[in-house]
Amino acid sequence: MKKPKLGPYLEWHGNQIRVVVRVPPKLKSQFGSKLREVLVTRNPLDADSEKVQVVRRLKAKLKGQKSAEVQQPLIEEAMRWRLAAQREAIANNLTDDQTTVAEALSDTVDRIARLHGPAEARQFAAVASGVATPFRALLDVWFEEGNFTIGYQEDVRRVLGRLEAWCASTATVQSVEAIKVAIAGRFVHENYIRPKANHTTANKDLSCLRSYWEWLGLRYGMTPNPWHRQTVKAPNKRHDVEEGQKRPFTDAEVRTLLRGIKTKRDWQFSLMSALSGLRIDEIGSLRVKDCQDGKITVAKSKTPSGKRTIPAHPALATLIAERTTGKSPNAYFFDDLPEQKPGSKRGRSAPVTQSFSRERVRLGVDERASEDQRQSNVDFHSWRRWFIRQARVALDNGAVGYSAWTIPDVVGHKVEGGKLDGVELPLGLTIGRYAGKASWEAMTACVNAVTLPEGVPHFRVDFDKASMGRRRRRTNAPLQVAAE
Structure with missing residues (x-):
């Protein structure tokens, strides 16, 4: 029976498939005319996938690169050899050293020793035979x-x-x-x-x-898990020592912050969170198209429940219009945030986290149970806590049109097994899974029930433009010098 045709870099060797890489003329005296390596699989389709790392490694060898870039594909291939030997042994009731895979492995180890050195060959053999798997192997x-x-x-x-x-x-x-x-x-x-x-x-x-x-x-198949149930218990609480606990802002603190924050962007972030319950990273990730037609769509969130579309609070209309008018739909809602470096774990909202903390402390909104407490009991997330508390207080005061289970849908918490302001929600399975999401009318009633404390404006123009201007001049100064 004629064997199937193989793709580039592949050839049949008896019943086995191997990778072939041609050696440049100037290196033939060192490596011969071709580098070859047998694959674990004998399926042409699987070979096309497995060959990628092998080709990369063999070409790296020709370029003299012996690094983690080479080592990682070797380890991954060794794991494939290990699994192949295990499957063959189970299928044919053989011991590990009786399998044809084990016999072929010996030739592969010899070839790796010639190509990459004895140390790489020993590690390959240890991993492939199941003796050892380095922590970072996979x-x-x-x-x-x-x-x-x-x-x-x-x-x-x-x-x-x-x-x-x-x-x-x-x-x-x-x-x-x-x-x-x-x-x-x-x-x-x-x-x-x-x-x-x-x-x-x-x-x-x-x-x-x-x-x-x-x-x-x-x-x-690396079992059992040695880290199962390995935990460190919290220290016993002393009742004579105060402890810090994250909490919502008080209404007095809301007045202080929304009246006193100097920078416009920090104030707008704060107002958005206070009247929608959005997390700071959710606000930073919003695009213009996410804030249209009286709706706010959170397309990027830390949890699956966080992805949601909610009604925009009427008091946010001016802010939304200012941030969206004349912009491309794909532009960021807060397009004045600096982009973070590729690969950075800092989100787009990181600058606001820092500047808001400075403003909060400057305005005297800070609380710590003791001098040893590192973090304040209030932070930007306290806006989200305040929104949730206000929605609950409104219900307690007779608000209609929504229920306690509506609030998690608005703020992006799961209802089943979820908590609201630290209290576990009852009927999680019934309401959260069977009843589905709250209606648009209920979410609208919930959002509109949250109002700013008396005397707090939802529109301001008295921001510190001078300090913002100084920051821009310092940022642009090196560019002006370079241009001259």
């Missing part, structure tokens, strides 16, 4: 599949770096297989419990490790 694959934020990826890399450093200091093998429950427990005790690390930070790190190992178990 990290990029997980990131690609999970589509995580840059910040979360940095958190995972940071805690893996801490784990690697601890393994090096304790002579523990740095591989996924070496981390058993007892070793994971030692790591937690020596890195978090003994140094009295903040329990929130510790549990954030452990959550990263737990999620990564869970995925390794799901995709590559």
